[in-house]
Amino acid sequence: MADLMQLGQSVLGRQPFSLLLGAELLEFEAGRAVLAITVRDELLQQHGFVHGGVVSYLIDNAITFAGGSVLGENVVTAEFKVNYLQPALGQRLVATAVVESTGRRLAVCRCEVVSLGSDGGVRCAVGLGTIAALG
Amino acid sequence: MADLMQLGQSVLGRQPFSLLLGAELLEFEAGRAVLAITVRDELLQQHGFVHGGVVSYLIDNAITFAGGSVLGENVVTAEFKVNYLQPALGQRLVATAVVESTGRRLAVCRCEVVSLGSDGGVRCAVGLGTIAALG
Amino acid sequence: MADLMQLGQSVLGRQPFSLLLGAELLEFEAGRAVLAITVRDELLQQHGFVHGGVVSYLIDNAITFAGGSVLGENVVTAEFKVNYLQPALGQRLVATAVVESTGRRLAVCRCEVVSLGSDGGVRCAVGLGTIAALG
Amino acid sequence: MADLMQLGQSVLGRQPFSLLLGAELLEFEAGRAVLAITVRDELLQQHGFVHGGVVSYLIDNAITFAGGSVLGENVVTAEFKVNYLQPALGQRLVATAVVESTGRRLAVCRCEVVSLGSDGGVRCAVGLGTIAALG
Numbered sequence: 001m002a003d004l005m006q007l008g009q010s011v012l013g014r015q016p017f018s019l020l021l022g023a024e025l026l027e028f029e030a031g032r033a034v035l036a037i038t039v040r041d042e043l044l045q046q047h048g049f050v051h052g053g054v055v056s057y058l059i060d061n062a063i064t065f066a067g068g069s070v071l072g073e074n075v076v077t078a079e080f081k082v083n084y085l086q087p088a089l090g091q092r093l094v095a096t097a098v099v100e101s102t103g104r105r106l107a108v109c110r111c112e113v114v115s116l117g118s119d120g121g122v123r124c125a126v127g128l129g130t131i132a133a134l135g
Numbered sequence: 136m137a138d139l140m141q142l143g144q145s146v147l148g149r150q151p152f153s154l155l156l157g158a159e160l161l162e163f164e165a166g167r168a169v170l171a172i173t174v175r176d177e178l179l180q181q182h183g184f185v186h187g188g189v190v191s192y193l194i195d196n197a198i199t200f201a202g203g204s205v206l207g208e209n210v211v212t213a214e215f216k217v218n219y220l221q222p223a224l225g226q227r228l229v230a231t232a233v234v235e236s237t238g239r240r241l242a243v244c245r246c247e248v249v250s251l252g253s254d255g256g257v258r259c260a261v262g263l264g265t266i267a268a269l270g
Numbered sequence: 271m272a273d274l275m276q277l278g279q280s281v282l283g284r285q286p287f288s289l290l291l292g293a294e295l296l297e298f299e300a301g302r303a304v305l306a307i308t309v310r311d312e313l314l315q316q317h318g319f320v321h322g323g324v325v326s327y328l329i330d331n332a333i334t335f336a337g338g339s340v341l342g343e344n345v346v347t348a349e350f351k352v353n354y355l356q357p358a359l360g361q362r363l364v365a366t367a368v369v370e371s372t373g374r375r376l377a378v379c380r381c382e383v384v385s386l387g388s389d390g391g392v393r394c395a396v397g398l399g400t401i402a403a404l405g
Numbered sequence: 406m407a408d409l410m411q412l413g414q415s416v417l418g419r420q421p422f423s424l425l426l427g428a429e430l431l432e433f434e435a436g437r438a439v440l441a442i443t444v445r446d447e448l449l450q451q452h453g454f455v456h457g458g459v460v461s462y463l464i465d466n467a468i469t470f471a472g473g474s475v476l477g478e479n480v481v482t483a484e485f486k487v488n489y490l491q492p493a494l495g496q497r498l499v500a501t502a503v504v505e506s507t508g509r510r511l512a513v514c515r516c517e518v519v520s521l522g523s524d525g526g527v528r529c530a531v532g533l534g535t536i537a538a539l540g
Contacts, residue, residue: 015181078483105537
């Protein structure tokens with residue numbers, strides 16, 4: 001597990017876009033990945049909520065990590081979908097992705113994103129997607 | 136149409152996350168919106184491709200603009216899905232969203248993202264989503 | 271709750287396609303609906319599995335019922351998506367839909383379909399969708 | 406092409422659920438499949454429209470055929486999503502699926518379903534999905 005976490009941190013650290021957004025890998029084990037972002041002004045949209053693109057980035061990346069934890073490092077997100085539930089208003093977003101099912105080459109993962117603020121947590125989005133092994 | 140384009144530019148200019156990514160609104164008319172991003176290193180993932188999160192941001196925002204062009208400014212993306220087709224390797228990404236169908240409160244929009252490079256254009260993702268009018 | 275179940279049975283009984291497929295409403299309460307189908311040869315595809323269209327029917331209908339339990343009877347499925355996990359090989363399919371989040375006009379529901387056979391249950395599909403109130 | 410059409414007819418004829426619904430394969434060539442169903446009372450829901458499950462069956466099966474036309478006969482639908490646009494009120498439903506992009510093992514297909522009635526055609530749903538080669 002320590003090795004998987006190290007690998008995950010290393011991959012995340014080599015993603016310039018994840019660094020730009022300030023993503024952190026909180027948990028990473030076989031079948032599960034948790035990513036977080038601390039909200040700052042640059043991540044908002046015109047009404048002061050976190051932009052949907054930040055939320056969808058979290059889902060995309062969290063399910064890719066979760067899928068990679070069972071399929072191996074060499075994976076891509078084939079597809080995903082997101083349903084936005086509530087505006088993301090908190091100070092921190094946490095995306096938890098789990099593997100629903102896996103074969104040799106494809107893993108189906110779901111993810112939920114919670115917005116954490118002074119008044120507790122609000123689930124702001126749910127997602128579902130397919131991760132594919134390359135090669 | 137000039138007014139719609141002005142409105143669109145104004146909305147985009149008030150989205151800090153769109154400014155962070157460098158998004159530009161190339162076209163905006165009733166039922167259609169075209170957004171573009173010039174690729175820079177900060178937008179990449181670990182293999183040198185544009186991060187999927189940038190592509191999904193473009194789809195999310197382009198369909199929201201397209202939906203807003205027929206439903207009014209006060210809209211949110213209820214849900215969307217993206218299928219990644221090819222790695223985004225070019226110097227510029229262009230997302231074209233069109234309204235497939237609209238009611239009073241919901242518009243269904245699709246979007247495709249093309250990666251433009253020295254060797255022409257490659258369609259790197261297709262998306263489909265639902266925009267909802269608020270209020 | 272009894273009234274909701276009666277209402278649900280009545281709606282299902284007025285859906286000729288649900289009768290053709292032999293769908294049964296096992297549970298129906300605020301935020302949750304469970305539908306089942308007993309597998310028969312007419313519902314299969316060419317490899318002897320239950321046809322994906324039967325599975326997707328169950329998801330579509332189960333999330334519509336779940337959404338209707340919180341939004342009212344006059345609803346439609348705006349969209350849904352399904353990820354197939356395993357072939358449906360059992361004698362009975364059970365689809366359990368729950369409301370993830372609801373507003374005044376839209377409810378987001380997820381669903382899972384389990385195939386029950388002599389060797390226990392296998393989760394064969396997961397789905398996610400949006401139910402919209404009419405009028 | 407004649408051989409592909411023969412193969413397609415043969416596969417469809419071995420799908421009991423497709424026979425139950427009365428599906429016909431109108432066109433089948435590399436990258437494209439067109440399926441149709443003649444509406445009858447058994448396929449309706451409680452308001453007299455064609456049940457969404459019939460529409461989603463058509464999308465599921467049409468994209469599987471389209472994907473199979475480029476990946477080979479041994480394929481499954483990994484996932485798909487559908488956005489319903491209008492109630493299906495006509496006498497005949499026609500689903501046209503095309504391959505958007507294909508790799509060695511995965512093909513992304515989109516589909517639209519048109520409802521044909523005495524007053525012309527109405528596009529009642531659009532879909533997008535991923536077909537996976539087995540083995």
